[in-house]
Amino acid sequence: MFVNGKAWTASDAFIAFELAGTFFSIAIGLGFFFQSHLRKNSLPALLFCLVALPQLSVSMELLGFYERFPGTGLLLPPFYIFLGPLTYAYFHQILGQEFLWKKSHLYHILPFGLAYAVLVPVYGQPHDFSHIHVWLDIVLVLIMLYVLVFLFLTLLDLWVLLKTSILPFPGIYRLTMLYVFVAIVDVGFLIWYQLEKSEVGMVLSFGLLTVLSVFIFWGMQLYPDYLEIMRKEAARGRYAKSRLTGIDSADIINRIRELMDMEHLYADEDLSLGRMAESLDIHPHQLSEILNNHLSLSFNNFINRHRITAACRLLTEEPNRPILSILGAVGFNSKSSFHSEFLKITGTTPTAYRKKAISPDV
Structure with a gap:
């Protein structure tokens, strides 16, 4: 394929795909921010904006930006830490009436600060790109494991919710289970990529992340009142089970x-x-x-x-x-x-x- 007379490689297509996914995720996140009931929409808004960061980061890496400015590659990864806790919090917002920010949530800043505490000294060292990559890979694997813990906690809570439901399960439950499962698989691919540096792993992990963003957006169109529907189904299931206990x-x-x-x-x-x-x-x-x-x-x-x-x-x-x-x-x-x-x-x-x-x- 040619663009402006130049051959378009598979790498160029992947970069374009990831950049499109970045802007897509940010646009959805900003859409949540500008909706009414900001408190209710703050979690999905932050989640979509954070999902854009890994897509932006891999695009900048493939474009050679980090080779020209090695230290900048250390700036975004610590923010990935919040993907796990926010996903877990968003699921509990679905089940509750309202999500309220609490002081206890600030504890998640500790691993964020720890990640920067490890990476900042590396940033100050002579520009040895391979040396920076080693530290970055270690921190990223630990961050992804941290995120994975919260995704499994979310999956466990979702399983408990399914057990309290009356068969057949509502379609919105199955869709939510698929969201969480795909997110877990994606994080697994991200860990594989960081450990093996496989091109296949990179395409699968970051490509699946973009697909997941589009998939979630499609689900939101399918269930415009996703939050309210999930809350009602959860309450109905718990009520029915409790009456027959x-x-x-x-x-x-x-x-x-x-x-x-x-x-x-x-x-x-x-x-x-x-x-x-x-x-x-x-x-x-x-x-x-x-x-x-x-x-x-x-x-x-x-x-x-x-x-x-x-x-x-x-x-x-x-x-x-x-x-x-x-x-x-x-x-x-x-x-x-x-x-x-x-x-x-x-x-x-x-x-x-x-x-x-x-x-x-x-």
Whole structure:
């Protein structure tokens, strides 16, 4: 490929790719800064701006900037330290109502200061580029390991969140898990690159970082209210699990069937979720959750199905009994609601059902 009459090498294409990723990440970060609710958006804003630094750094290295100004290569890497803690903090902001900066967060400045304490003396030594690279590589590997610890902590917390969720997992959970997994793989590639100085490692690590930025941006378009959706899903999962904790669902279902089949509890026209839960010695929310999760039915639909089943039996067994009497016997207090539910469940009217059941050949 030629640009302005000059051949464009693979290295040139990679540099352009990384520079584009740098500006892309910074633009997204600044977009968060200029949105309303700055406190809520400060973490993702800082994260995207920090993600731009490794991409900028490798571009400057490939362009030969660090060879001409060796000490400048030491300026950006210590800032990578904050990628891990900020990712971890951002995940907890997702689960909480609001992220508040605390004095304890300042402890993360210690490894940042330590990194500079190691690199600054090297900066003051005679310009031996290879000597600087050795120290820089050591510090970068330690920084990436520090970041990796926080990414694994984030993955562990995400796993705990998944365990408290009701299957199937929401799509936004799967997307978040993929974000964290790709970030861990990317940091692994970065460590490999620093240790082996492999061109493949460089392309995979920094290229994947750029792809991750674009991928996260795409996810934000897919879920514009990402924070709010994650919070609601997390709260819903925790609530559902907490309501069913210590409850033998199978036993409750068996008791429900006994109430329906043997005691004909559905025939009580005043039957409510609360009254039925009281008969089972559980909370109404627990009963609702069991019906939804194990039978895929709401309370009203569950009761109406039993009432219509009983009505069908009476229509057949007592052909001369008035329909009005039957609907009252199975728990309906309204002719219109009975006919509506009967038609919805059986696909026909009570009269047509009785006629067909009594004279199937007609």
